[in-house]
Amino acid sequence: MNFNQSTAGVSGDNESRVKITLKALINLAQAASKLSLRQPLIKAQQSGGYVSRFKGRGMEFDEARLYQHGDDVRSIDWKVTARRGKPHTKLFREEREKPIFISVDNRPAMHFATRGVFKSVLAAQIAALLAWAAQYQGDRIGGQIFNGGQCLELKPKNGKTGVLRLLSALVNTDYDSTNAVTLDQVFARLVQHARPGSQVYIISDFRGMDAKAETFLAKLAQHCYVALVMIYDPLEKALPNQGRYRFTDSVKEVVVDAADQQKLLAYQQRFAHHVQYLQTLASKLGLLFLECSTLQDPVQCLKPRYL
Numbered sequence: 001m002n003f004n005q006s007t008a009g010v011s012g013d014n015e016s017r018v019k020i021t022l023k024a025l026i027n028l029a030q031a032a033s034k035l036s037l038r039q040p041l042i043k044a045q046q047s048g049g050y051v052s053r054f055k056g057r058g059m060e061f062d063e064a065r066l067y068q069h070g071d072d073v074r075s076i077d078w079k080v081t082a083r084r085g086k087p088h089t090k091l092f093r094e095e096r097e098k099p100i101f102i103s104v105d106n107r108p109a110m111h112f113a114t115r116g117v118f119k120s121v122l123a124a125q126i127a128a129l130l131a132w133a134a135q136y137q138g139d140r141i142g143g144q145i146f147n148g149g150q151c152l153e154l155k156p157k158n159g160k161t162g163v164l165r166l167l168s169a170l171v172n173t174d175y176d177s178t179n180a181v182t183l184d185q186v187f188a189r190l191v192q193h194a195r196p197g198s199q200v201y202i203i204s205d206f207r208g209m210d211a212k213a214e215t216f217l218a219k220l221a222q223h224c225y226v227a228l229v230m231i232y233d234p235l236e237k238a239l240p241n242q243g244r245y246r247f248t249d250s251v252k253e254v255v256v257d258a259a260d261q262q263k264l265l266a267y268q269q270r271f272a273h274h275v276q277y278l279q280t281l282a283s284k285l286g287l288l289f290l291e292c293s294t295l296q297d298p299v300q301c302l303k304p305r306y307l
Contacts, residue, residue, distance in 0.1 A: 032132030
């Protein structure tokens with residue numbers, strides 16, 4: 001739901017707090033050079049690529065050789081076996097480039113803030129930092145942007161071309177709220193579009209998480225490294241001790257009086273339960289979970305972490 005004074009703390013002359021610009025996202029390139037997208041379990045980089053903790057093979061075909069005792073039967077090259085009359089095994093080498101898939105929530109609830117920047121702006125900034133960091137490491141950059149009524153996927157591409165294509169899509173997304181996109185639909189599309197071995201970063205406030213969304217997220221986690229980056233505004237976490245606050249999603253409306261301690265506590269508990277639910281889910285599925293407030297520097301949100 002949106003706070004009825006959502007632009008009070010972020011509007012004024014500083015339009016960059018409420019609106020994403022391509023120039024601002026491009027300017028994050030230098031800051032991203034100090035970030036690393038290598039997970040703690042990834043081994044030291046070797047000649048020809050790096051070995052990852054990713055589920056799935058995450059490798060590309062190199063050559064076929066005669067089958068040897070102990071080889072995985074799933075790696076048998078049946079075409080070569082049929083042609084040569086003897087069992088042959090496929091050999092793989094580690095890919096130098098890993099697909100990075102960045103999913104960004106741009107639904108109406110993300111266009112909100114009381115302090116700092118809009119959640120949508122922070123989400124775009126984090127996406128840009130991840131994309132630039134991937135480009136510096138020679139990885140391919142793809143993504144997904146979803147709003148009220150549509151979901152756009154971008155296939156991973158190399159270099160600045162892949163980064164700029166994602167940044168342009170973040171800036172130029174059209175809004176269509178006629179058919180709301182649900183998180184289970186978003187995650188189902190991720191399962192289809194993110195190839196095994198990809199690093200998938202989902203940047204959202206994760207409103208609307210349910211059992212169906214969990215199911216698709218679990219499927220995605222079976223073959224990809226997945227990180228959940230939760231964006232929130234400080235007012236969503238806790239209300240001030242005074243005042244009356246009206247929240248609306250243009251359909252339903254809720255008024256919270258901070259003087260009513262029972263309602264105030266219930267409001268704070270709802271947010272705490274949401275965070276705890278996501279943390280528990282991430283732990284169960286083996287995902288990375290990060291929280292980032294609209295008051296925080298996006299670089300500092302990511303810099304101390306292994307991503």
